[in-house]
Amino acid sequence: MEKRINIVSFNVPYPPNYGGIIDVYYKLKALHLMGVRTILHCFEYERPPAPELEALCEKVYYYKRKTGILKNLSLLPYNVCGRKDPQLLENLLKNNYPILFEALHTCYYIDHPALKDRMKIYRESNIEHDYYRHLAKATPEIIRKTFLYIEAWKYKRYEKVLTHADHMLVVSTADTDYLQKQYPEVTVEYMPSFHANDHIRIQPGQSDFILYHGKLSVVENEQAALFLIKNVFNKLKHTCIIAGMDPSKRIIEAAAHYPHIQIEANPSQERMEYLITHAQVQLLITFQDTGLKLKLLNSLFAGRHTIVNSLMLTGTGLDSLCVIADSPEEMIRACNEQMALPMTAELISSREKILNTTYSNQKQAERLYALI
Incomplete structure (x- = not known):
């Protein structure tokens, strides 16, 4: 029996090079391989339409995300208000297939009376009010900080719209526990993020550099990069590379004092793949325990030794595959220790068994x- 689904994406899911967009793209790919015919609805925001998506979808619709100061005057979260488009509702009503709403940003129509009898699935990527509150705490600019605190309050208020979902698919066990308690009338299931890794790509042996990577324009990642430069990397003798999209002036200036700390801005996919697979150590930290950090999954599928702080692991079940270090002193000691340890075939095999059990794209696609 042929299956079809509508997927509403908060942005154009190609190229799959950051956060939740990675989850959307590789979900599309996995469903396509299973023969599911997808009608994709995506909002354009700083990314053009992508012809590459047509190979994975039966139909692709594009909608302009609306921005501007007037969107802040609504009680709706800014990122929800800007994704209100009557054409989306009209297109959803052209069929009666299930609708998967990617992130709370896309849920404007989830409670619309015209969709009352449709199967509606909410795909969680963060507990949004927690996420925005953490971003606000990390943001130094007062106007931006105020906006983020207001957005957190709006998301807390708006989250109740999820009572109109039939199912929630959640990326971490911690978030699953929260949503099950908040919405006992909705079926809430843990379903880890889809990702770029169909198989283990770990290189045996060792190299001479340490890597931190992420979308560096995101406040959370900027905060992590600055912390590492000022408290960890500056005290190491090894080459330390910070790679990712749009590093801020603060990151570049902080690293400039240390010849062994290198910033790689906007590396190509090929270059990022090289860095992840050839780094001897990937040091990944976060200051907020929301969602699932996809860069952690990529590091474990493709990289050698991974050092993380405890918050990076919340709700993942991946503790046994990482070295945990929470203070700068622990991180420095762990880096020096792991730089001296070659990656062996035995270590690769044990990691593969765990990852293929819980984080297989194919198994998640079969559940969906x-x-x-």
Whole structure:
């Protein structure tokens, strides 16, 4: 029996090079391989339409995300208000297939009376009010900080719209626990993020550099990069590379004092793949325990030794695959220790068994297929 689904994406999911967009793209790819025919609805925001998506979808619709100061005057979260488009509702009503709403940003129509009898699935990527509150705490600019605190309050208020979902698919066990308690009338399931890794790509042996990577324009990642430069990397003798999209002036200036700390801005996918697979150590930290950090999954599937702080692991079940270090002193000691340890075939095999059990794209796609 042929299966079809509508997927509403908060942005154009190609190229799959950051956060939740990675989850959307590789979900599309996995469903396509299972023969599911997807009608994709995506909002354009700083990314053009992508012809590459047509190979994975039966139909692709594009909508302009609306921005501007007037969107802040609504009680709706800014990122929800800007994704209100009557054409989206009209296109959803052209069929009666299940609708998967990617992130709370896309849920403007989830409670619309015209969709009352449709199967509606919410794909969680963060507990948004927690996420925005953490961003606000990390942001130094007062206007931006105020906006983020207001957005956190709006998301806390708006989250109740999820009572109109039939199912929630959640990226971490911690978030699953929260949503099950908040919405006992909705079916809430843990379903880890889809990702770029179909198999283990870890290189045996060792190299001479340490890597931190992420979308560096995001406040959370900027905060982590600055912390590492000022408290960890500056005290190491090894080459330390910070790589990612749009590093801020603050990151570049902080690293400029240390010849062994290198910033790689906007590396190509090929270059990022090289860095991840050839780094001897990937040091990944976060200051907020929301969602699932996809860069952690990529590091474990493709990289050698991974050092993280405890918050990076919240709700992942990946503790046994990482070295945990929470203070600068622990991170420095762990880096020096792991730089001296070659990656062996035995270590690669044990990591593969765990990752293929819980984080297989195919297994998650089979669960989603059964649901729709």
